Amino acid sequence: MKKRLRVLLVAVLLVIALMPMSAKKTYAQNLPTSGNCGTLLDDVYGSNATFTYASDTGVLTISGSGEIGSRAFESYTDKAQVKKIIIGEGITAISANAFAGLTGVTEASLPEGLLTIGEMAFYNCFDLDAIEFPDTLEEIETQAFYNDGISELDFPASLKRLNWDAFGAETGYGSITKVIMRSTEIEFAQPTATSYKIPNSLNTAGPIGGDYDYQFAWTTEIPAQAFAYLGVGENRYLTSIILPDTITEIGASAFSGQYNLDSITIPNGLKTIEDYAFYRTGLTEVSLPASVEKIGRQSFNACDNLTKVTIWNADCDIYDVYTNEMTIASQATIAGYEDSTAQVYAEKYDYTFDSLGEEPCSAGGEHDWQLVNHKATFTDNGYQECICSKCGKSDGIAIGALAVTITSLEQNSYVYTGKAITPNVTLANADGVLADNNYTLRYENNLNAGTAKVTITLQGDNFTGRKTLTFKITKAVNPFGAKGKTASVKYKKLKKKNQTLSVSKVMTFTKDAKDTKNYTLVSAKKGSKSFKKYFKINKTTGKVTVVKGLKKGTYKVKIKVKALGNKNYKSSTDMGVTFTVKVK
Template sequence: MKCLMMILNKKGFDFLKKTLSFLLSILMLIATSVPFSSYAANEQQTSGSCGDNATFELKDGVLTITGTGEITSHPWCNLFETTNINKVIINEGVTVIGENSFKNCTKIKEAILPESLTGIKKLAFYNCNCLETANLPMNLKYIGQNAFKDCKALKKIELPEKLERIYGGAFSGCSSAKGALFLRKKLYIELYAFSYCRGLEEIYFEDGFTIDNFTSSRPLTIFNYCEGVKRLYIPPSMTRIEGALFNNFTSLTDITISEGVEDIGGFNNCTSLEKITLPKSIKNINNYAFYGCKELKSVKIQSKIESLGREAFYNCTSLKSIKFPYGVDSVGKRAFGYYETVDQVTQTAEGGTKEIKSEHKIKNFKVYGKKCKALTDYCKENGFTFIDMYDVKNATVTMKSQTYNGSAKKPSVTVKLAGTTLKKDTDYTVKYSNNTKVGTAKVTITGKGTYKGTLEKTFKINPKPTEITKLTPGSKSFKAYWKKKTTQTTGYQIQYSTYKDLKNAKTVTISSNKTGARTIKSLKANKKYYVRIRTYKTVNKKKYYSKWSETLAVKTK
């Protein structure tokens, strides 16, 4: 048995040896038949043709393209490694930059493009992550899909006037591009065109631009995560702001929304936005329009709202009240007055995590508005206070106290309702009563024009003041003399203290208005005292005081 195995092993070894020799011979034949140029196929070319009528030259890191028409090939690109190109110059005559022309040329810092250029095709500068400047010439008509995607060093995006279309993802991930973006009325924009452009600071739409200029049915993706935008201008022509167009603009503080805009949405989680003024043309505030705008404190609405969407102002934790001066036809669930908290995060059976959330009402939330069923029902169902902003009984009235002089007192009044100062004789009328003698006078405010209801308020008429005429020192005492006031007064009060600001002052009441002097005893010797006086009158067991006199000083003996 052992002998047989040895024979078989020897034969097997010989067979294996012959097979390997044969395969090695075949490989040597193949190798000698391949020309040398094939080994250099992946080496970077430094000159040659790159289009039907275009040539290139690469020298000292600068790629220069000359000719006419389209760049249709890119022989300077190595399939397996990035190139050594750091600058691209395309001379006049070239009209189109073809697909993938400079894709993954990660060392390019500058691209100089000719005025003859009309098109940049898809992926042309994709992932040129060192590209800082690329002038977009005035005759450019389109920028292809992902043409400048992930050009993370690009400093600015200046779109030329004649540009007609920006394809999907064209500038996506250009996170260093700063400054303003101007979008002209004839420009059409596709999905993700400016997503992750985190450095952009301002966006302006030219009048004539509409929501239909966003060719996608999901315009919310156009500006995904443009977190640096601070200012936004919406023209009259953009009558609708749909979906989540400007969601997560977390630096946004200044919005101009022009007259003409009718439907508004798309601002949820704009967490730096503190105030917004909606134009008179607004009819609908869409679902989730300002959801999660946690710094929003003021919303100015100047029109009747036909529809206030579901959770339109949900989770706006700084918004303590809201005003609808012309009413609302319908109010969606949790439209305002609610916020949400994450109480804890738990581990799921699948190994992920799950947030456990709670919903809360904003404490003392108030709704001001024109009385209408939609608002009153919403407030009643949700336990919020509704204040009719056209009923003057809900107004705040301020006026100054008066001093008796024998004439009827008619102080000017300031009437504010829901933050608006009303105009006398236009929005309300005023009537005074019991306003001649010292005591409490009454003012009646009656709504007028668009305002209704009545409100009664009171103001004080205080007695005339008096003044100290003389202070004479005595032994551990002083005597005060004053001008007597006998009309509409009951008596006097004297205050004295060793402190100039009358801290810890003591008060002496003189209950006869016919008295004109009083000695204050049991004081400290050789001590300076500060003294003042006022009148008072008792009406229906309530005292009304004049203002204090000038403070005088006296030193005891």
């Protein structure tokens, strides 16, 4: 029996001797050039994540898959020499305390695919002043970046859970100056640290894209505890927030404890204010629009500076279950309509009540219904609507006149006539052609050649709007016509000098467009003999010059005349004109 025990003991010792040395993580040793990123637990570790370390550059590179183990680098004595952490794709989680105490780290690169950053993962990385989160990140646990120097945070849309004390710090460390929250479905966890602080200078908040310290993507709901844990005690600096008009719900404790938040504009579409939404804030006066249907437990309680809450919904559901949990701070005045839930609540708990009078158009047929006719236009159908003149409520719509969809001119081009051109216009909708009394026409530039306009103005009980159509007026054919006359020249005068005949002496214009003419001498004859050298004609005025030395006789002079046209007439073709000159 003893022999068998000795054999078994030898076998066990042999197995232990053959175990690889890398299966143990030894305390008080420097970072090796490579190793495993398993969890430090009773000196035993194992992980699919491994690391390499370059001591000359201080770069720690993580590769592999799965998670980086808890306290993976805690035991290394020279961990403060690490300057940069590069985590490769495939790593999905950074466990608790994984890089805690790497006090010299100034830069950390996180991979796409990373889902979780665990508790105290980068704790006391004092010089880490910036971090870029991947678009896959879903959770950041408590104190993950505690005492780090990060000042700006841009959270991805994928983030589902955040513990604000992840960015807490002891006095003297860091200050958050900017936050961009892109996630619209996020849970804000209650901090677990008992004395954490978030040093910050976040004064303003509003939608992404605005000039705000804290920018968010929420469009319909402000999540529960959205701002409640952003700072502790004197480290709460939020003074103003702009809520989008589309917000319909403010979650539980959304702004709870923000002592310096002294004013807020509640959007008109808000419906629900959940429990403790503005508990212990610095609000001084609040106006809740008629859209607000519910005010939750202690929503405006413990607001020491609150002087007045105005509730415009006469039937608003105001939490009233436990008398020791007031919904509104006891010193505040409550304003509301007569016989409203606001008045009932105020009188029940001895608040000062400020009456807004009777609720407009309350039940009982007090609406003042008026039939309003919305006229049809060139693009939109008309409709009739019953609207209360007091509150603007609509009580049904009926289709009215249909939109005018057809507008046409008798024709689109005309020839100049010397008179104003007024083409007929046809207007119609789906019901047929419109009668003339439904519109007026005004013509412009419709006399001379060019582009003319007609402006159609809809009128009457059923139509409104204006539209302009254009049409062309083209130049007319030139009406130019002329015939020759007989002119006389005294021989005695001609013997001494040239004689001039005006154009009216030698021809008559039978039709004239009052445009410029062009004159050309063709011939001048007595019988069959040419005397052209004794006649000259001015090209533009048509004056005829008879040259000195011409003998007595009767001469036939032939010319060509062309009318050059003007703004309303085209140019004419050349016209031959023959006139007679008698020298006697």
